[in-house]
Amino acid sequence: MSGKKVNLLIVILIVVLGGSFLSAFGTDLVEANPLATPSLTASAWNYLPIVRGQLPGPTFTPGPPLPTATESPAFTPSPTNTATATGQAPPATDAPTNTPKPPTETPTNTPKPSDTPTATAQPEPSNTGDVRIAEIFFDGAVYRVESDEYVEIKNFDNKVIKLKGWKLHDEGVIHTYTFPAYDMQPGEVCRVYTDENHPEWCGFNWGNGSAIWNNDGDEATLKDGSGKEIDICSYSGSGTRKDCE
Numbered sequence: 001m002s003g004k005k006v007n008l009l010i011v012i013l014i015v016v017l018g019g020s021f022l023s024a025f026g027t028d029l030v031e032a033n034p035l036a037t038p039s040l041t042a043s044a045w046n047y048l049p050i051v052r053g054q055l056p057g058p059t060f061t062p063g064p065p066l067p068t069a070t071e072s073p074a075f076t077p078s079p080t081n082t083a084t085a086t087g088q089a090p091p092a093t094d095a096p097t098n099t100p101k102p103p104t105e106t107p108t109n110t111p112k113p114s115d116t117p118t119a120t121a122q123p124e125p126s127n128t129g130d131v132r133i134a135e136i137f138f139d140g141a142v143y144r145v146e147s148d149e150y151v152e153i154k155n156f157d158n159k160v161i162k163l164k165g166w167k168l169h170d171e172g173v174i175h176t177y178t179f180p181a182y183d184m185q186p187g188e189v190c191r192v193y194t195d196e197n198h199p200e201w202c203g204f205n206w207g208n209g210s211a212i213w214n215n216d217g218d219e220a221t222l223k224d225g226s227g228k229e230i231d232i233c234s235y236s237g238s239g240t241r242k243d244c245e
Contacts (some may be wrong), residue, residue, distance in 0.1 A: 126162065127161070129157040130157040
């Protein structure tokens with residue numbers, strides 16, 4: 001054989017073997033991957049019939065396209081998320097505040113002070129106490145009878161003194177005056193006149209028609225209703241009165 005024929009046979013052999021290989025490989029490739037590139041598969045099938053003298057195989061029907069990624073709906077942020085995403089503080093909401101009402105002042109019934117003064121308890125009246133001779137006016141202005149003479153007594157106690165039955169006498173008990181029923185108040189001053197009536201001074205009157213107290217000196221003694229000596233005041237014959245306090 002000539003060299004050209006040998007070369008032609010080698011080419012035909014390569015084409016035949018290559019066609020068989022491509023036919024088998026192409027079929028497996030299509031079955032394994034239906035999504036294979038149509039251009040490659042079509043080229044193989046178009047080529048093989050020429051080499052092998054066979055009709056083309058079944059037409060490749062590409063499979064359904066792969067599902068494309070569905071776009072997620074745009075995220076609509078809530079009012080709170082929007083504020084957070086933008087980095088701004090949410091607007092202040094003027095929510096009504098429940099402001100507590102001040103308690104209603106209930107008027108209190110404050111008792112008013114009574115207009116009636118409370119009576120202060122006074123000690124019970126006594127028939128004895130601190131009653132003293134305060135003064136002796138022994139030289140009266142009334143000529144000869146000296147009816148304006150008097151002995152003044154005062155209640156120095158803090159209680160009422162019942163003078164009924166008390167006695168006042170001069171020196172030697174020549175003249176004696178017995179007090180009638182009389183309640184002498186604390187601090188009160190009374191006079192016992194020789195022969196004059198003075199209601200402003202308790203109204204005590206000895207009722208003697210002549211002088212009782214000697215002008216040259218005498219002594220007055222005061223006793224309570226039980227006969228107890230309470231006070232004594234004496235004077236000499238100078239002046240007209242004696243201060244016994």
